[in-house]
Amino acid sequence: MTKTENEKKRLRDAAESGVGPITEEGEMPQKKFYRSRAHCNPLSHNNTFDYPIHPAEMDWGTHYPAIENPKPTVLDIGCGFGGLTIALATLLPKHLILGLEIRAKVTEYVRLRILAHRKENPGKYENASVLRSNTMKLMPHFFEKGSLEKIFFCFPDPHFKKKNHPRRIISDRLLSEYAYFLKPGQGKLYCITDVEDLHNWHVKHCRAHPLFRELSKDEMDKDSCVKAMYSETEEGKKVERAGTNKYYAVFERIESGTEDAKKITGENFFSQGQFGIE
């Protein structure tokens, strides 16, 4: 028997013996049963996700059963074990928070964690949920134009090798998509990392994108979400224990047509580089 056949047999036996799930719904899950490999290639593994054809067909009701006609407006992309998603639920009670995670086990952990929180604190945490998906590919199927107010990228996979840079979650190509989903004049994009090189990459690409404006230090200090992002994520706490630095930046989606970008003309078309960068 090959390794995979063995695995299948074991799973089938487990299903037959009826031992049941590791954590019952409503019970607080233990992290040790949901650990998963830290890296995932977002450019493959694309055929396993379920998604609606059109965002209007998405049933968010199963995600937010206590809320009428729900539509998430705050995304925590790459939510990991859900520290920030949970923190944002109490920090932004009027918003619906959605954590997005590509790893199955980790997503299940966050789902159970939210259910446990809901059970423990009736009436609270009803505005938080989690979804397993690949945001680099599938966002247009879930969200409508200008429907999001905040997008968080907390401690994303740095993908150090140059060869793997296309896998980074913030890139020229994807920033155009994020700009499409964020509400013009209001929507904000938050990014934080403990890798200085990656932070420089984030800042360079966001600054160069004509539809984003960098928030000043003062503006960031006034934003309570920045504080949450700095201290509440699991990864952030780990970095704190290790005593290394955290780097962050916030960008606002400006109205289309008000961008400061130079008008694209025949003369400057090729000298501007990609999207006018460099």
Add this chain to the structure above:
Amino acid sequence: MKELISHSGPCTVVGLNDQAFAAIQLNDKVQVVKLCPPDLEADKNIADPNTIQAVAVNYIEKEKKLQCAVSRSSKMLSIFNFTMEDVGKLNSDAKPNVIHKLNKRSAALTFTSIPNEGDGQLEIIIAADLAGDVYAFPTDSSSDDKKRLMLGHTASMLTSIKVHDNKIFTADRDEKVRISGFPNTYDIHGFLLGNEEYITDVEVMQDKLCVTTGGDGSIRLFNYETCQQLFCMNQNDGDDSKKMIPVRVAATKDGKMIAVIYNEENFVDLFHITSNEDSYGMEKFKSLACETPLAITFANSDLLVLCKEPSYMIRFTSNDGKFDGTQESCEISKKVEKAGGESGVEMPATILETDSTGEIKLKKNIKEEGEGYVEHKPWLNGERKLKKKEKDKRRKKRKLEEKIASADEANN
């Protein structure tokens, strides 16, 4: 996907497997020019480096200039620039004036221009590739650093590209057509959603209308301003074994009529686009027989069809939009037939690429639930928890024993 025919002004460019020809209508005759591949040595790992992926042509009326572009499997994009005065003097073989090396094979090309700050405009060629990226290149210089990334679909393949009304339309193998601003491609206007499988082609028309064809067998009409689907038609009845996959769509200039060809079928379907206040529809009014059509385009009001064999190009005359089946043997098709016949071209049977098992490459390999397939959900396996408990117990016991042993040792 392959794009094998393009028409602009007096010129039609066709890709016949590994040879491209430009047929140019001069006052009294037709000049056929063979568009030769570049002399550069191609990558030896590519099996058929000269196989044509896409062709495009652009006639600049003001300057009486012709631009032809051919992209091949060798990932080379060659551009040929002619002035109409020179055409009569041309040899039958033309060498490319400009060559661009692409990162990936390009399956769709389009010419367009960017207005200058001052007078005139910059002519560019836009190539959509099989990695989901769209690049713009100059048409007059081969300089390596002169290219611009316009946009990119993550981990996808592009099948068709159109530029129209300050917008750029890109269709991919993931059920989506993306509409971005042009030339400010960083500002996305919207997505056309509704297709259930890969999209094979998109055609943009007047009155904010556009048509998509897809691997699910559907032909859909959209309003691209609101991104709403107006009408959907699927001629398949669920039987997958004889599914008709529409692969190319072309529209007349007034947007009143579209022509559709299907994968490995023997006809062209013609539809009228009907509109009645806010409701739209498509009515099939004609099916024209021809041998395995591979590409279509409207030339003025006539329909040009590129077929597998044996005449390569057929021209169906419009007859005031009736298309009553007359195949006019025009000089262009005769010349193309002759040129193709002389060089012994063997046409492919389909423009959809298939892998070694015969599956269409654009189609996603989705695992179906069924025998032998168990979804991996380790969190449902409570046995892990029991095992962990036992393990912990054993560990505790071992630790205790060790402790006693070491205490004993110390006592001794």
